[in-house]
Amino acid sequence: MSKRRKIRTVLASSTVVVALCVAGCGTTTTNTSTPTKTPSGTSGTTSAMGKYPLVLAQQDGSPGYTENFNPFSVNDLGGVTYMYEPMYEINSLTGQQTPWLATSYKWIGTKKLQFTIRQGVKWSNGKPFTAADVVFTFDLLKKYPALDVNGIWSYINGVSASGNVVTFTFKTPNVPGWQYIAQQVIVYPPQFQKVNPVTFTNDNPVVTGPYVVGSFNSSQYTLKLNPLYWQKSLIKVPEITEVALSNNQTSDLQMSEGKFDQSVLFEPGIQKAYIDKDPKDYHYWFPLDSPTALYFNLTEAPFNNVKFRQAMAYAIDKQKIYKQGEYGYEPPANQSLLPPTLDSSWLDQSLAKKYAYNYSPQKALALLNSIGYHKQNGELIGPDGKQLSFTLECPTGWTDYIQDMQIIQTELGQLGIKVNTETPSVTTDTNDVETGHFQAALVYGWSESNPYYIYDYIMSSSESAPVGQTATFNANTERFNDPEADKLLSEYAKTTNTTKQHQIIDQLEQISFTQVPVVALVSGAGWNEYQTNHYVGWPTASNPYTAPGSLVVLTHLRPVQ
Structure with a gap:
């Protein structure tokens, strides 16, 4: 999905x-x-106003939509x-x-x-x-x-x-x-x-925006024009239809058949399955986000041991995840946790070089040996005399993440670690991660243009919550707790001095590189496919006037004449 x-x-x-x-x-x-x-x-x-509704496929809808516009x-x-x-x-x-x-x-x-x-x-x-x-x-x-x-x-x-x-x-x-x-x-x-x-x-909201609720059923709903909208001269789309996504296979087929004006789908072979169907009007732009990461529950052993987390950063072949699990869309990420768009202005290259975490099972095993693990009959045995094992989860239907999990399972298996994989529903997976009732999970990153927020989400103790209480999904749900990180984040919030801001971010980067609060895997892609047979004016890599899916897009779209 x-x-x-x-x-x-x-x-x-x-x-x-x-x-x-x-x-x-x-x-x-x-x-x-x-x-x-x-x-x-x-x-x-x-x-002129367009003739067609704008058909969007932007939201998971399994088993069906519940009318909720709050x-x-x-x-x-x-x-x-x-x-x-x-x-x-x-x-x-x-x-x-x-x-x-x-x-x-x-x-x-x-x-x-x-x-x-x-x-x-x-x-x-x-x-x-x-x-x-x-x-x-x-x-x-x-x-x-x-x-x-x-x-x-x-x-x-x-x-x-x-x-x-x-x-x-x-x-x-x-x-x-x-x-x-x-x-x-x-x-x-x-x-x-x-x-x-x-x-x-709130099934019938009163709003200031360009659209209000039209019709609704569990498989799709429509939004109709708000005639009182203060920017109505900019709005040329007469209606929006949001279609409930079921699973990747079904949704990808619908996309390839041209049923969506815009979608946020993972398609393994986007060129052949989509673009080649209509090169003139079928397009995609996948802006890169902060990394998709392997989250561990840091309230449990051995995940709370920094050497274990460092070992995991070495033990996983990010190139394989990039090429096989993510089909070449999401390049390997460095452990700074920054998206590639921020590397030139914020990344400390010396740290990135020093802590490259290039794939090395040998380094991973050496780190695991240093904290009491040893290999015996093909199994990695811990200080308790038992094989190291844990459960890794991601939502059902997320076919790329499921392949990523299989790669991780195989590679850690070669070290003697038993990884059990689970694919609960999106709702269950989200609840597991938010409440801390998980051991390991694959979690996508944020779309951010400021490193402060990335580090605040991942490291700030204020973003977290005790196990059993809810933390915001893909923020500090790993339950990382470091007073120095909190202190640095607080200092950043108080300063407008750009030199000091960069100094603080450098120190937060060092914490990310050395303490590995989460294991960065690949730079997350913002899936975004769009068609220009009905409307033009979409944001693109050459004209990123806004992120795909934002309200601003609706003020730029114009019907094909």
Whole structure:
């Protein structure tokens, strides 16, 4: 099944934030701009409305969709992306900022942040959108901490509105926190005032975005145009149909038959199975994310031993996973945990060279020997006299990950380690990893343009939770705990000095290389196939104006004339 990367609230770049304060935190700094009026690749905004619905295949749907358009829910449907809006849209690939429900923001010192809220925006029921709606949304996160997945209220102590200005006051300086706030989608107060927003499914949401709910059934649903949308002149897609994905084989066949305008599918032979069917109109662009990684439950032995984790980094042939398991789409990742897009600006090449973790069963075995393991009759025997074994899991239907697991199983088997593989449902796998009820799992990475967030997700103790409690999926679900990492992350959050930021990231990289909180395997690909027979204006490698699947895409698409 497609590995749908559930995008975190914040996707942004520190370099943009630094520019806000480096001119002098302690004074007022402002960022003001307006949304793009001429979408990339078009000549203007006057093209006619398209004739066809935009058919998307972006979300796992086995055994079937449940009608849930609550953006706070862990089980929300992908259509929420096109209905609810944040104050700013931020390109996760480049860090570019686009004002959305806010027209500008400014820092006053480093402990006060103000957003000017856009005027003239209406909710889909005709009521005016106001600064008070923004305050309500953030107060809701405070009242129900389960909704505050980015921990905003851990560093702010208040939010208030005066006219069309919303002010956030901070407990302590937190420069990166700007992006968590800016990308929080805003909800309509009357729909959330008298419900439990944690369990609320909201089957008929009132929104500010370009689409509202149309029809729904368990295999697909439609979104129809919001006639009151404040940017309606930019929207040329009359309707969206979201199709429930079942398994890779079925979904890949549907894609090859041209049934999806855009999809997020793993296709082993994309050129032959898809592109060659219609080279003119069938395309793909797989932007690379932070690494797909092998997560161990660090609350258990031997996973809590750093030499064991280092051994695993040597014991797995990443080239084989790249070429065989991932069919040449996802190149081997280094242990920095950074995506390739950040290597030139952030990677410490000396560390990468020193801790290359090139495939070496001999080095792996030497490390395992050093912590009391020895090979006997083809089995790796531990200090307890038993063969080292553990269970590795990934969701059922994720055919590439299943092949990756088989490669790992074979290679560790050659060292004498018994690896049992399991393929539970997506829901079960997610719950296992989030609650810490697993031994090892394959987990995809984040799409980020700032290394701070990657290290915050993977290393920060605040991102984790005790076993039995829920941590955000593919954040610190391995339960890594290092006071030095926490200290460095805290220091980064307080500084706008670019030199110091790089120094801190270098130290966090060293922790990643030496302590191996997770074992980096390959640079995760953001699966993204699209067709240009109905609509053009998609983001591409040569024009990455936004990440695939974002709300911004809908303001750029234009019908084929």
